[in-house]
Each structure stands twice: as C-alpha cells, then as structure tokens.
Amino acid sequence: MLEVEEVERVRSICERTLRQNWIEGVRAADGTEFAYTRPSPGHYPWQWFWDSCFAAIVWRRFDETRARTELETLLAAQRDDGFIGHTIFWGGPPTGFRRFTYNVLSLSDTMTSSIQPPTLAWAWRIAVGDPSQVEGIVRQHEWLAANRDLDGDGLIWIVQPDESGLDDSTQFDPIWRRRAHARPGFVSLVRRNRRLGYDMRAIADAGGPVCCEVMSNVLYGLSRLALGQSSLTPALVERMYDERSGLFWPLARPELGQRPPLTWAALSPLALPDLPEQIRRRLIEEHLLDAERFWLPYPIPSVSATDPSFSVKDIFFPGVKRYWRGPTWINSAWLVWLGLVRLGYGEEAGELARRLSDLVDASGLREYYNPYTGTGKGALSFAWSTLVMETTQPDPRAASSYLEG
Ligand code: GLC
Numbered sequence: 001m002l003e004v005e006e007v008e009r010v011r012s013i014c015e016r017t018l019r020q021n022w023i024e025g026v027r028a029a030d031g032t033e034f035a036y037t038r039p040s041p042g043h044y045p046w047q048w049f050w051d052s053c054f055a056a057i058v059w060r061r062f063d064e065t066r067a068r069t070e071l072e073t074l075l076a077a078q079r080d081d082g083f084i085g086h087t088i089f090w091g092g093p094p095t096g097f098r099r100f101t102y103n104v105l106s107l108s109d110t111m112t113s114s115i116q117p118p119t120l121a122w123a124w125r126i127a128v129g130d131p132s133q134v135e136g137i138v139r140q141h142e143w144l145a146a147n148r149d150l151d152g153d154g155l156i157w158i159v160q161p162d163e164s165g166l167d168d169s170t171q172f173d174p175i176w177r178r179r180a181h182a183r184p185g186f187v188s189l190v191r192r193n194r195r196l197g198y199d200m201r202a203i204a205d206a207g208g209p210v211c212c213e214v215m216s217n218v219l220y221g222l223s224r225l226a227l228g229q230s231s232l233t234p235a236l237v238e239r240m241y242d243e244r245s246g247l248f249w250p251l252a253r254p255e256l257g258q259r260p261p262l263t264w265a266a267l268s269p270l271a272l273p274d275l276p277e278q279i280r281r282r283l284i285e286e287h288l289l290d291a292e293r294f295w296l297p298y299p300i301p302s303v304s305a306t307d308p309s310f311s312v313k314d315i316f317f318p319g320v321k322r323y324w325r326g327p328t329w330i331n332s333a334w335l336v337w338l339g340l341v342r343l344g345y346g347e348e349a350g351e352l353a354r355r356l357s358d359l360v361d362a363s364g365l366r367e368y369y370n371p372y373t374g375t376g377k378g379a380l381s382f383a384w385s386t387l388v389m390e391t392t393q394p395d396p397r398a399a400s401s402y403l404e405g
Pocket of ligand 1 (some may be wrong): 048164165166167168323
C-alpha cells in the first residue's frame with residue numbers, strides 16, 4: 001500500500017514541475033500564440049509532440065484549460081495538409097550541432113519534417129473531450145493514412161528511429177545499423193531523408209530502411225479508437241504478433257534476416273483495450289512478470305535485461321547520449337500498467353504503482369531510471385514522468401476514456 005503522505009509528496013512535485021516547465025509566448029515570425037510544457041527546460045526547451053500529449057494528460061488533474069491549450073498549441077503548428085512535426089521550434093530554429101541532426105528541410109524551418117507517435121487524438125480524449133469534433137486532429141489522421149501506410153493495411157511506417165520516440169532503442173540496431181540514431185552514420189541518414197523530403201514512399205523506393213514499429217502503432221491504434229475509427233489491433237496481431245514467442249516484433253524493409261533485440265515495445269500492445277485476452281495473458285505471465293527480464297526491482301526496463309544489448313550505463317556515442325537501451329521510463333511503465341489493470345492483475349498493478357512512486361519520491365522526476373537501483377538519470381524536471389500519477393491516483397473519470405477502451 002502507498003502511504004498517503006508519499007502520494008501527496010509525489011502529487012506536489014508533479015504539479016510543481018508542470019507549472020515550472022510551462023512556457024507561453026508569441027512566435028516572432030508570424031504572431032502565432034503558443035503555450036506548452038517544456039519536456040525539461042534546461043535540456044529540451046522546444047515542444048515535442050508526444051511529450052506534450054503526455055503532459056496534457058496529467059495537466060487535466062491541475063488545470064483543464066492548460067491541458068487543452070497544450071494540445072491546441074500542437075494544432076497551431078499544423079501544416080495545411082494535416083502534418084504535425086516531431087518537434088516545434090516556437091522560440092526559433094535549432095543551432096549548433098543540432099542543425100545537422102534535426103529533421104528539418106531548411107535551417108529556417110519552424111518544425112521538423114519527421115513525426116512522433118500519433119498520440120494526440122488519444123490524449124485529447126483523455127484530457128479534453130471528443131477528438132472527432134476537432135477538424136485538425138481528423139486531418140492529421142488523414143495525413144498519416146495517406147502518407148505513412150505503406151501496405152494499405154492501416155499500420156504506419158517510420159523513416160528514422162527517432163520517429164518512434166524510442167530514439168536509440170536496441171530494436172533498431174539491426175535495421176539502421178551504423179545509421180541508427182546517434183551513430184556515426186546518422187548524420188548521413190538525416191541528409192538523405194532531407195533530400196527525399198521525409199517522404200516515406202520515396203525513402204522506401206530508395207532502399208529504406210523503413211520500419212513498422214510496434215509501440216508507435218499501439219499509440220496510433222489508441223488514437224484511432226479515440227476518434228471512433230476502426231481498430232488497428234487485428235492488423236497488429238496479424239502482421240506483428242509471433243505465436244511461438246508470444247511477443248510482437250517490428251517489421252522492416254529491407255526485411256530483417258534475424259530477430260531484433262527484445263525491448264519493451266514487444267509488450268506495448270498491452271495498452272490496447274481490445275487485445276485478445278489469450279495474447280494479453282501471455283504477454284503478462286510469460287514476459288512482463290519475468291523477474292529476470294522485465295519485472296526488475298523498478299520495472300519496466302526499456303530492453304529485456306537478458307538481451308545482450310541491454311545496458312544501464314550511460315552510453316555516449318559519439319559524444320551524444322544514447323537512450324532507451326535499458327533504463328526504465330515512466331510513460332512505458334504506465335502503458336503496460338494499463339494492460340495489468342484491464343486483465344485484473346490488481347496486485348501487480350498496485351505493486352508497479354508503488355515502485356514508480358518510490359522512484360519519484362526518492363529521485364525526483366528524471367528522464368529515466370536505473371531499473372535495479374532506482375537511481376534517476378538523464379534530464380531533470382522531466383515532464384512526462386508526472387504520468388506516475390496515472391498509476392498512483394487512477395482517475396475514475398478517465399475510466400471510460402482509456403481503462404475500458
Ligand atoms: C528524447 C526521447 C524522445 C523525447 C525527447 C524529448 O529524445 O527519446 O522520446 O520526445 O527526448 O523529451
């Protein structure tokens with residue numbers, strides 16, 4: 001059981017962090033007003049697409065107007081064709097080394113030409129209301145369907161690892177190899193994709209790689225359900241679920257000759273409300289609750305602890321930190337927690353909530369944590385780690401929007 005005092009302490013650090021990370025202003029170039037939560041003011045000052053969606057979900061507990069404004073600021077950046085970028089530079093374009101690694105077509109662009117997981121419609125449903133009434137959100141989905149559905153089965157494909165939000169995840173190592181995120185060839189990948197206008201079909205035709213990533217499609221699927229559109233779950237199961245291992249795996253073009261490293265993304269379909277029960281049970285009992293691989297002292301590690309690619313050390317290459325290669329992130333823990341709750345694993349869900357709360361109580365809102373010791377790592381005052389509250393203080397009002405699907 002969580003102590004009442006601890007729940008209060010965690011609540012207050014979450015509220016304080018969201019308030020201090022909030023920024024408002026007017027874009028000098030065109031007078032567009034903006035207001036959003038910086039993921040971490042010192043390290044991540046701009047508006048990141050899925051970070052804003054997660055921040056809005058927690059803002060609804062403290063200030064519903066800010067939850068709505070945060071998401072409306074994403075819509076204020078939208079292009080006429082429906083596209084919304086991965087990062088929006090409200091305060092001016094990136095400078096220094098970031099000019100070479102950011103996914104912009106020209107150095108004066110106000111946002112990247114790459115995407116991040118389409119979490120907006122789902123976040124709107126949880127934090128604001130019915131997204132199908134919002135023209136911009138519907139248009140974003142039309143853009144995704146027209147531009148990112150490679151095989152016409154509804155699943156979307158990404159053109160760079162960072163489009164998944166799981167930038168350096170080891171699942172991408174055999175796909176992008178030396179051109180994976182923050183590897184020496186990444187700059188040349190960005191240069192090539194800029195030349196091809198971040199057009200997924202042109203990139204696939206040029207030999208790729210392109211990837212159909214599990215977790216990105218889970219969030220897209222949740223967003224489609226939030227919009228009242230048909231479920232993606234049957235396509236996800238048919239194309240990415242492997243009956244023998246009881247896990248979901250990414251697809252790639254060119255096709256992979258080997259199975260990629262096992263990461264938490266393989267378990268992320270647990271967040272889907274309509275995952276067949278027998279698949280959900282296997283994900284939980286055979287994998288998530290395995291104390292050697294995922295159910296570590298502070299679950300869940302971003303890579304299975306027995307996978308050779310797992311590491312909790314900070315890996316700098318070349319001079320840049322590589323993420324998602326072992327440590328625990330709170331957004332991932334929350335997504336699998338949803339699956340535990342839905343299948344009635346109340347005790348395990350409660351245990352996960354308690355351990356996440358202990359992490360934040362002891363180490364503050366960090367970007368990620370050592371899954372064995374709980375030591376906080378990466379950026380400070382990290383906004384989406386406030387999602388801890390979704391597990392420690394489940395919101396009964398949200399039940400109809402995400403717990404029951
Ligand atoms: C890191 C994460 C990415 C996140 C960004 C801002 O790059 O990998 O998912 O959106 O930081 O927090």
